Structure formats: structure tokens, C-alpha cells
Amino acid sequence: MKDFLTFAKEGFLLLDGGFGTELQRTGLPAGVAPESLNLSAPERVLAVHRAYLASGADVIFANTFGANRRKHPAQGEAARLTAAGVKLAREAAGDRAYVALDLGPTGALTEPLGDLSFEEAYDVFKEQIEAGRDADVVVIETMSDLTELKAAALAARENSTLPVMCSMTFDESGRTFTGCSVECFGITASAYADFIGINCSLGPDKIFPLIKRLLAVSRVPVFVKANAGLPDSDMHYSVGAEEFAKMCEPYVAEGVAAFGGCCGTTPEHIAALKAMLSHKKAVKRDVSCVSAVCSATKAVFIDGVRVVGERINPTGKKAMKEALLTSDFDYIAAQTLEQVEAGADILDVNCGLPGIDESEMLPRLVGFIGSLTDTPLQIDCGKPEAVERSLRAYTGKAILNSVNAEDKSLAELLPIAKKYGAAVVGLTVDERGVPHTVDERIALAEKIIAAAKAHGIPEQDVIVDCLTLTVGAEQDQAMFTLAAIESIKRRYAVKTTLGVSNVSFGLPARKIVNTAFLTMAMYAGLDLPILNPNVPENMQAVDAFNVLSGRDAGCALYAEKYAGYKDAPRPAAKADGASSSSGASSTAEAAQRRDAGEELAYCIAKGLDRAADITDELLARHDGLTVIDDMLIPALNKVGDDYAAGRIFLPQLISSAETAKKCFDRVRATLPAGSAEKGVIALATVKGDVHDIGKNIVRTVLENYGYRVVDMGKNVPPEEVVKTCRKHGIKLLGLSALMTTTVENMRLTVEAVHAECPGCRIMVGGAVLTEDYARSIGADRYCKDAAASARYAAEVFAES
Amino acid sequence: MNIDRAETLRYLGFRGQELSPSDLDRLDRAAELTLAAADVRTAKARFGLEPDGVTLQGTGVTFCGSAIGRHLAGCDAVYVVACTLGLGVDRLIARLMREDPALGVMADASAVSLIESVADDLSDEISDAEGGRTTRRFSCGYADFPLEQQADFMRLLDMGRRLGVFIGADYLMTPQKTVTAVIGVRGEREEQ
Structure with missing residues (x-):
């Protein structure tokens, strides 16, 4: 027999049909795990395999879908069931068909929402992959959790040489139960699989629009294994064999060449597919490489200017430095959410600091930020170990920032970027230092582009950084940078990036120069400005550029965002807490509580934001520790007593506590660091x-x-x-x-x-x-x- | 299917304290956000019972513990049911607990009220279909009905594929607002 991939890519590939439903149709009780039959009733498993073989399937899926350690925790049982399943499939297939090791979900959800760690998921699948090594291909299917899919695919890549096929299951809107979109799946999984596809949940008619979306982003061939329609309330599937095959017909013209069936399909469905395909020719698909990055739930296409937020970086930022050194993740959370709110499309994550072990901290940070936001990340580090661990911890397709044109950097980092499917920023510098002409920049970019290509990374995944130098020191360089961007964008399908603000270093009123440079650079072809999105002028320049370049069609986004601009020329400081009903207490009431301490207690009890201002007044007359010990703590104790006595209920307790926190923050600002800390x-x-x-x-x-x-x-x-x-x-x-x-x-x-x-x-x-x-x-x-x-x-x- | 204000308040430990207009506004907001985030899904299946009263016909599944046996006394069939609000609600609560914890606990309580009402609707539907001859819901973890049996519910209802429900090593389900239960159907003779 030919090698599987050679066979699979030369024409149509016919996979088998539903297994569990087929077993049930022939009498498997509903509560029994199908894979347990591999040992207890192998002849029944063989019968289903043989029926599919007779129907013309080229690939027989072993009965190993649920044969994993999470579902069969007894020591060694998962491996035994898996090995037995592959053996049975081989026995049925002989040399007439290929055998797939079929890996389904563990049934558990990965962290942070579930309890399954990436490493555990990896080990669960590794056990199955080793036990099923006699198969011809590994199929990871019916996944709804992209992290779990990645763990399975990496386990396959790192523990076997078999080809890998991956598919997920979507609802009609094109999302899995965990929120992963067709695009995020396609963009991410293209890096780990030889084929990607969609299976289960829906019939071929409902999957068709989703497959078109998948084809638009997939860099590898695409397969489909649909259900026989939607089940009725008794779990009966309604689409018959002929109808099923007919529904699959339009897929061929789109370039899909691998078909099979999932729940409710039978050997008759597969035979009908075979007949439908027999008088057709596989259509060669144009594989377009789109430039895109994603998290598990959000894809960002780099088809125009996309803003990279720069704030999660300790360089020159004292507060961030402190936060990283003390593992103050709250501060980092605030920086993350603020940038997303301000409009960042991608977040740069950097923790390069003396005293920080990046290979430990960076993956942790990536996991933490990923739990807060669906904004895709840019891993900002040049150390191979830290980069690899971070890309491993990241679900989706990230950007690696950065390699440079030195041979060592290219040789060490490009294979890692390729393995995890990351896009990669290429800095146009090498061992000779910073280039000073346009041509030098272009030559360095070309070296990076060629090296990336040699490692299998297409131009669409290369992001060239032509370097922002300081106009105060080297005035001619700004225009050289822009000329290089223009020239490189004309010749290659690469994208470009620049850290913008460096240009104005040493000048007064830096924002003015930064904004002008940003606008000029976008006009020259800058795709990914790295900047502080919390500076309104930066986002305004991007928004205006999108209007002037025609990208913001009908100026719709601009009009919406700036409709109230005159009324609010500056975005107000973050809106006050929800319970800012300071008017609630009347002046008369206030007059009665002449003592500011009492007034503070009242505001804390009611969760009023005015408490913070009163704290300031008190601080003018008392020292900070007095305010804490004699006023804030007694006020909080009263709230605690009220709660214990049932005079207030939970949300009120929390509002009071939140208000007190604002007061504590005001006091702390007046005290030496740490002195107001109770413990x-x-x-x-x-x-x-x-x-x-x-x-x-x-x-x-x-x-x-x-x-x-x-x-x-x-x-x-x-x-x-x-x-x-x-x-x-x-x-x-x-x-x-x-x-x-x-x-x-x-x-x-x-x-x-x-x-x-x-x-x-x-x-x-x-x-x-x-x-x-x-x-x-x-x-x-x-x-x-x-x-x-x-x-x-x-x-x-x-x-x- | 609805979020009941009184019930939400009860989950929050409310015992008639003073509620400000802002508290009421925020309770409304929490309920709105919860409804918007919820992707309600339900599943049910009916099985006959073997003479032992705790084994589901044609499934190989036997319910363990004495409490479920007592609960199903006189029944000759059961419904196995599950319902969930989906992961969107878990994400909403996690986000609010970070950004606005008071609103977060309100959303959590709203979600409990919502999932209870979804489960009640499902019970009513079954009761109507069976002419009112049904028992109350009984779930894993009640009395001596073991949590481990959650794995059987997962399989019997194919909850992973159909509902997007996941099960942890300790048999806890995610999404957190997920309910599974057994509802007994009393034999007609028993009823007379």
C-alpha cells in the first residue's frame, strides 16, 4: 500500500461513517462505552468495521474515540482498549484500507474554566498515541476545546511520525461549545495537522457554509464528516444515504476531497458517497495564506492597520517593573483590560527584567492574560526556551517578537515559530548593528524572509520591523525607515511593524511628533504599530487613517466613535464605580453628621464613592495610620457586624468593601510603601x-x-x-x-x-x-x- | 424560564434588609447580563426500570445508594435529564467578580435562579407528558446517591456532544450552572 499521505493527496479520500450510533443500531445499550467492546465483544466491533470496508471506505477509524484515561481511569485500561481497537481495525482493513487511531475529547474541560491542565491532556493523549502506534494516521475529532485539540496534536507530533488529521464540532453559527470559532480553529490547527476538518453536530447542508469559512483560512487540505442531519428528540437521524451524498456534492467544487460520516451515518451512506464521488474529479484548491493571528475565540486578520498595545512591558515603566517583581497580577490585569478597552487589537507581552526568570514568568503571564481577554498576544522575547514555553502555553496563533537577521537568532527561533505556527517579527538588525540606509534595511529584511521561507514560514507570517530611530539624534533616519517599509511592502506579501514612540525621544511635546510619524508610517505601509492605546491621540490617528484610506467604509466606525466628541473632548478618567449615587444623602443629612469620620463611615456603609474625597479631607488633618486605624477599620467593622446581624446582605457588604478599598488607596498613597499594610x-x-x-x-x-x-x-x-x-x-x-x-x-x-x-x-x-x-x-x-x-x-x- | 427576583435575593442571603434604588437597578442589570450570556440547552431520555427498581433497562446502568431506591419506590420508568446555561455564564461571572464583585455575586445568584427555573420547566414538561405521575428531581450528590454517577449521566445523554458539558476528575461539571437529575415515573397501577 502507498504511504497514507501520498494516497490521501492524489484524489478523493473516503473515510468511514458513524461508529457509536452504528453499534447502538445493532444493539449496544445506551449507557455502555463503545470502546469497552474492543475487549468484551470484539466480533461486534469487527462487524461494523467490515461493513464500512465493504461500503468502500479507504480509512477505517479504530474504536478508540473514548479510550482515554479520563474516561477509563483504571491503570493501563486506556492503553489496552486503544491497542485492542487499533488491532481490530487492522484485522478488518487488511491491506485494503488504512487504519486511523481515533482520538476523541477527554470529556474534561481545560484550565482555566475546567480542571484539566495542558500537561495532563497531553499525557492522556500521549498514552493513547503510544498504544495505537500501529495505525496509519492519527485522527483527533469532535473537539470543542482548542486547548485540548492542541495538546492532542502536539502529543501526536512529538510522540509519533504518523500523519495527523484534526476536526472540531461547531453549531450553526460556527462556534464550538467553548466559543472557538471556525476561523480560530483553522488558523491555529493548520500548524499542527496534515488535514483539518469539521465533524458531528450538523448535517452536510448546515456544515457547508462553515466549511467555506474554514477553507478561507486553512493552509492544509480540508475534510468533512457530517452527521445524518439533526437528531429528533429520540436521537434518530433523518437524512438517508442518497440525500446525504447529494448534500456533500457541492463540497467538491470548493476543493474538499476527503469525506466520511459521523453520528447517524451508516455503511449505506458511505457507499452513496462513494458512488457520488466515482464520477467526479477532485478539484485542486487554491491555498491562500491569509495573515491572521488569533486566540481560542477571537481572530484578528491583518488586512489593514492593527494596533499592538505596548503596556505589558517593564522597560521604562516603574509600576510594571514592581508588579512583575512582586507577582502583582492585579496591576497587570488592569493594564490588560485598559488596553483592550482603548482599542488594542493585539497585546505585546514582555517581562524581560533582571531578577525575573522569563522561561518561568512569560508562560505564566501568557496564561494569565489569556484568561482575562480574548485579544491575541504577541510574545515579546528572544530567548528560545522562554519563547517555546510561552507559545506552548498559548492557545491560538501568536506573534513571536522577535528574531533578527543574525544567523544564530534565525536558526534558534524560526523552528520554534514554525512548530507552533506563530507569525514572527523580523528586526532589520544583525551582528553589525543598526542599518543606516534604506538598502541595508531591505537586504536584512530579505535575509529574514528567505530564512523564514526555508523553515516553511510563508511571507504572510513574517512581520518586518524596519526600526524606529530617534529623530533628535539621527534626523534622516525617520524617512529612511518609511522608505524601506514602502519598498518591502511593494515587493513582498509580508506585514510591517514599528515601535512608534521611540522616534521622539528627547524632544518636548513628544505626542505631536509621535502622531505625525505614526500617520506617515501608516501611509507608507505600516500594518502593526506598537503603541500605547491609552493615549487618545494614537488611536485618533489610526481611526483617521482608516477613514482617509477608505478602509472604514462610509466612515461608519469613525462617525460612531466620535459622535459625541465635542461634548467630551477628553475621555473622562475611568467611570466611577457603579454606586456613585452621591446625591443620595441629602445636604441636610450631611449637615447632621458634622464629624467627617462619621460621614466616612456612612459613605462606606452605603457604598458611596464620595468616601474617597472625604478620605482626602481627613488626610489633610490626620496622619494616614490614624485614618486607617481610627476611621476606616471601625467603619468596616460596623459593616461586618451589620452583615453578621443580617442588617445588610451580601452585595451591600461587597459594595462597602469596594468603597473602603478606594479610601485605603488614597491613604496608602500618602504613606511609605508597605507601611499601611496590615499583613x-x-x-x-x-x-x-x-x-x-x-x-x-x-x-x-x-x-x-x-x-x-x-x-x-x-x-x-x-x-x-x-x-x-x-x-x-x-x-x-x-x-x-x-x-x-x-x-x-x-x-x-x-x-x-x-x-x-x-x-x-x-x-x-x-x-x-x-x-x-x-x-x-x-x-x-x-x-x-x-x-x-x-x-x-x-x-x-x-x-x- | 425566568430569573425570579425573590429567589435571587434569597440566594444572596437577603432577609428583608433595606434595598436602595441602586441595589434594585443592579439586580436588574445582573439578571439582564445573565440572560444575555446564557445559552440554555436541555436533554432528557426515558428508560424503563428493571424489577430491582434502580437499574435502567437496556443501559447497563444501575443507580447506587439507598436514597435513590427509596425515591423511585413504586416507579417503573425514569427520565434522566440535564440542563445547562453554557460557558458564557461562567465567563460572565468570572469577569464581573474581577471588575465589579457586588454585581458578580448578583449575577451568580441570578444564574442559580435561572438554571433552577429551566430545570423546573423540564420537570413540568415531563410531568405533563406522564399525566402527573412523576417524582421530584433527584440529583447525584443528594444523600448517598454518589457524585461518581455523573459519568453515567454524561454517557446516557451524550452530554459532551449535545450540551457542551464537561466533567472534571472529581465529577464536578462545567459549565458550573448545570443540573442533572433523575425523575421517576410511577406505574399506573401504583397510582390507583
Whole structure:
């Protein structure tokens, strides 16, 4: 037999049809896992395979779809079922058909919403891939989670030499259950698979528009394995064999050459497909490489100017430096969300700083930012290990910023970019330093473009940076940079990028020069300006350019965005908190509370933003610590008492706490760093539990009492809790768990922390916990709510 | 299918405290956001019961624990049901807890009220179809009905493919606002 890929690419490829539904049709009970038959009733599995072979299928999918460790946790069972499944498929196929190792989803959801880590997913699939190594091709199918699909595909690429096919399952709108779009799938998976496709959920008629969308972005051949229509309420599928084949017919003209069936299809459907294809010729598809990047849920096409936000970068930014060194992810979250709000299309992520291990921090940062926003990321680092770990941690297609024209940089980084399908920024510098002419820049760009091509990276994925130099120092260079951009864009299908603001270094009123340079550069062909989107002038220049270049059709976006411009010439500082009903308390009432401390207590109790201004007034007359100890804390204690007594309810407690936080922030600004801090408290939701809403409430309240909270997040293993407690010298740890099953993990965590960090007190809480249970697992205190945890914290830190 | 104000307040620990106009506005907003984020899906399947009263005919699935046996006493069939609000609601709550925690807890409570009402509608529909001869819902994790059996619900209803529900190593489901349950159908003779 020919090698699979040679065969697959020379004409039509006929895959088999539904397996589980076919087994059920022949009597498999609904609650039984189909793959268990590989060992218990192999003759029934063989019968289905043989029927598909007889119908003309070129590829027989082994009965291994659900044979993974998450569904079959008994030691070695997943591997045994997988190996047996491949063996049966081979026995049926003989030398008349190819055998596919069929990998379906684990059934679990990957982090951060689920409990499955990327590494665990990888190991689950690796086990199946090793057990199924006698197959001819690995098919990863019916996926709805792009992270899981990537884990499976990488496991296949790194642990076998077999070709890989990947498909996902979409609803009619073209989204999976986890929100992954057809485009995000196509853009991402093209890097990892020899074929990509769509299967399950819908019939061929409903998948057709989705396949066209997939073809528009896929760089590899596309396959389809549709259901026999939509099932009725009794799970019966209605599309018959002939109708099914007819519905598949229009796919051929679009360039699809690999067909099969999913749920509800039978050997008759496959035979009908075979007959339909027998008098057709496969159409060669024009594979257009589009320039695009994406996260799991959002694709950004680089078909015009796209703004890259530059703020997540410690260079020259003191606050970001501090945030990275102290792992203050809140600050980073704020920077992320602000840039997205301001209109950044892509976010640059850089943590290059002495004292930071980028290979550890950068992937963590990428994961964290990815949990906050669907904006695609640009990994800003030149260290191969950190780059590889970050691209691995990123779901989607990222930009790698950057390689330069030095041989070493190209040789080290391009293979990594290729492996993970990243686009790559090429800086036009080499060992000789910064070029000073237009031609030198072009020559360096050409070297990068050629090296990328040699590594299999098309021009559409190369982004040339012609370097912004400082006009204050080298005035002629600005025009050289622009001339180089223009020339390179004329000759190649590459994109271009520039860090804009460097141009004005050393000049007064830098924004004026930056904006002009940005506009000139966009006119010259700049696609990806790297800038601060929070500076209104920057975004205004981009918006105006889109109008003048005709890209903003009918000036519609511009008109919408700037309709109220005259009324609000400057975007106001971030809108005040939701409960800014400062008018609520009448002047008369205010007059009665002459004492500003009382007024502050009132505003905190009611969650009024005016509290912050009152804090400022108080700070004019008292020192900061007095304001905290004599006014803010008593006000918060009263709120806590009111809550405990049922005088206020949860949202009101939280509003008060949020208001108090604003007051604390005003006070802290007047004090030396750290002196207003009441203490450091670590919080975690224990391993196995992803329900963290209670923990988050506790965190809000504790922070607003003036504690610094190290929040480890959810699903945190005991060893990581121990590590964090040690690292920060934690005196008080809070653990939460929602379910009885995870309370066991809480016990293990308490045990580990008490053994390793003897000075650390542990408070626990969560829906299923009780005073008695907390005591029985060795916790120091059971806290029934957030207010109770604040009271306990006061006790613990009063002792020390 | 709706979000009930009184129920939402009850989940928030409300016991008749004073509610400001701003609290009420925000409760409305939380309910609106929750409804907009929800992608409600349901599934149900009817199975006959074997004479032991806890084994589903033609499935190889037997319910464990004594509580479910008592719950299904006198039944000769069951419905296995599931409903979910989808991951959009999980994402909404996570985002609000970060940006505006007071609104976040309101959205969480709204979502609980919504999923309960979806489950109630499904129960009513089944009750109507069975002439009112149905039991209340009984879910994994109640009494001694083990959480592990969530895996059987996943398979019986093909919940991964049909509803987009995922199951963790500890048998907790994602989306978090997902309900599965058994509803018994009493035999006609039993009823008389």
C-alpha cells in the first residue's frame, strides 16, 4: 500500500461513517462505552468495521474515540482498549484500507474554566498515541476545546511520525461549545495537522457554509464528516444515504476531497458517497495564506492597520517593573483590560527584567492574560526556551517578537515559530548593528524572509520591523525607515511593524511628533504599530487613517466613535464605580453628621464613592495610620457586624468593601510603601475545585481591610500552596472548597502546610464545611463568611 | 424560564434588609447580563426500570445508594435529564467578580435562579407528558446517591456532544450552572 499521505493527496479520500450510533443500531445499550467492546465483544466491533470496508471506505477509524484515561481511569485500561481497537481495525482493513487511531475529547474541560491542565491532556493523549502506534494516521475529532485539540496534536507530533488529521464540532453559527470559532480553529490547527476538518453536530447542508469559512483560512487540505442531519428528540437521524451524498456534492467544487460520516451515518451512506464521488474529479484548491493571528475565540486578520498595545512591558515603566517583581497580577490585569478597552487589537507581552526568570514568568503571564481577554498576544522575547514555553502555553496563533537577521537568532527561533505556527517579527538588525540606509534595511529584511521561507514560514507570517530611530539624534533616519517599509511592502506579501514612540525621544511635546510619524508610517505601509492605546491621540490617528484610506467604509466606525466628541473632548478618567449615587444623602443629612469620620463611615456603609474625597479631607488633618486605624477599620467593622446581624446582605457588604478599598488607596498613597499594610494573607481554592466565587469574595473583603492578599487561584495543588506560603512567609492562609469530594484535598493541604510551615494559621470555608468538620481536618478556624475571615485575620495579626 | 427576583435575593442571603434604588437597578442589570450570556440547552431520555427498581433497562446502568431506591419506590420508568446555561455564564461571572464583585455575586445568584427555573420547566414538561405521575428531581450528590454517577449521566445523554458539558476528575461539571437529575415515573397501577 502507498504511504497514507501520498494516497490521501492524489484524489478523493473516503473515510468511514458513524461508529457509536452504528453499534447502538445493532444493539449496544445506551449507557455502555463503545470502546469497552474492543475487549468484551470484539466480533461486534469487527462487524461494523467490515461493513464500512465493504461500503468502500479507504480509512477505517479504530474504536478508540473514548479510550482515554479520563474516561477509563483504571491503570493501563486506556492503553489496552486503544491497542485492542487499533488491532481490530487492522484485522478488518487488511491491506485494503488504512487504519486511523481515533482520538476523541477527554470529556474534561481545560484550565482555566475546567480542571484539566495542558500537561495532563497531553499525557492522556500521549498514552493513547503510544498504544495505537500501529495505525496509519492519527485522527483527533469532535473537539470543542482548542486547548485540548492542541495538546492532542502536539502529543501526536512529538510522540509519533504518523500523519495527523484534526476536526472540531461547531453549531450553526460556527462556534464550538467553548466559543472557538471556525476561523480560530483553522488558523491555529493548520500548524499542527496534515488535514483539518469539521465533524458531528450538523448535517452536510448546515456544515457547508462553515466549511467555506474554514477553507478561507486553512493552509492544509480540508475534510468533512457530517452527521445524518439533526437528531429528533429520540436521537434518530433523518437524512438517508442518497440525500446525504447529494448534500456533500457541492463540497467538491470548493476543493474538499476527503469525506466520511459521523453520528447517524451508516455503511449505506458511505457507499452513496462513494458512488457520488466515482464520477467526479477532485478539484485542486487554491491555498491562500491569509495573515491572521488569533486566540481560542477571537481572530484578528491583518488586512489593514492593527494596533499592538505596548503596556505589558517593564522597560521604562516603574509600576510594571514592581508588579512583575512582586507577582502583582492585579496591576497587570488592569493594564490588560485598559488596553483592550482603548482599542488594542493585539497585546505585546514582555517581562524581560533582571531578577525575573522569563522561561518561568512569560508562560505564566501568557496564561494569565489569556484568561482575562480574548485579544491575541504577541510574545515579546528572544530567548528560545522562554519563547517555546510561552507559545506552548498559548492557545491560538501568536506573534513571536522577535528574531533578527543574525544567523544564530534565525536558526534558534524560526523552528520554534514554525512548530507552533506563530507569525514572527523580523528586526532589520544583525551582528553589525543598526542599518543606516534604506538598502541595508531591505537586504536584512530579505535575509529574514528567505530564512523564514526555508523553515516553511510563508511571507504572510513574517512581520518586518524596519526600526524606529530617534529623530533628535539621527534626523534622516525617520524617512529612511518609511522608505524601506514602502519598498518591502511593494515587493513582498509580508506585514510591517514599528515601535512608534521611540522616534521622539528627547524632544518636548513628544505626542505631536509621535502622531505625525505614526500617520506617515501608516501611509507608507505600516500594518502593526506598537503603541500605547491609552493615549487618545494614537488611536485618533489610526481611526483617521482608516477613514482617509477608505478602509472604514462610509466612515461608519469613525462617525460612531466620535459622535459625541465635542461634548467630551477628553475621555473622562475611568467611570466611577457603579454606586456613585452621591446625591443620595441629602445636604441636610450631611449637615447632621458634622464629624467627617462619621460621614466616612456612612459613605462606606452605603457604598458611596464620595468616601474617597472625604478620605482626602481627613488626610489633610490626620496622619494616614490614624485614618486607617481610627476611621476606616471601625467603619468596616460596623459593616461586618451589620452583615453578621443580617442588617445588610451580601452585595451591600461587597459594595462597602469596594468603597473602603478606594479610601485605603488614597491613604496608602500618602504613606511609605508597605507601611499601611496590615499583613499578608494567602488564599486558594483547593485542588480539584474550580468553584472560586466564595474565595473571591473573601479576597475582596480582606484586601479592603488593608491586607495584602496573595491569591493562588483555584484548583491549586497542596505542594503549590506550601511553596507560596514559604515564599511569602505567610502567617495566615485561607482555603476554600465547595464540594464534599474536594474537602479531602483540603485536608491534605492543611496537613502539608502544617507540616511544612509551622507558623502558618489556616482558616477554611465553603458550602459543605462546618465548624466540626473544619476541626476534624486540622484547620485552625472555620469562617462561615467573608466578614468572619476578616475578624479572624484581625486576631491573628494582633498577636504578632 | 425566568430569573425570579425573590429567589435571587434569597440566594444572596437577603432577609428583608433595606434595598436602595441602586441595589434594585443592579439586580436588574445582573439578571439582564445573565440572560444575555446564557445559552440554555436541555436533554432528557426515558428508560424503563428493571424489577430491582434502580437499574435502567437496556443501559447497563444501575443507580447506587439507598436514597435513590427509596425515591423511585413504586416507579417503573425514569427520565434522566440535564440542563445547562453554557460557558458564557461562567465567563460572565468570572469577569464581573474581577471588575465589579457586588454585581458578580448578583449575577451568580441570578444564574442559580435561572438554571433552577429551566430545570423546573423540564420537570413540568415531563410531568405533563406522564399525566402527573412523576417524582421530584433527584440529583447525584443528594444523600448517598454518589457524585461518581455523573459519568453515567454524561454517557446516557451524550452530554459532551449535545450540551457542551464537561466533567472534571472529581465529577464536578462545567459549565458550573448545570443540573442533572433523575425523575421517576410511577406505574399506573401504583397510582390507583
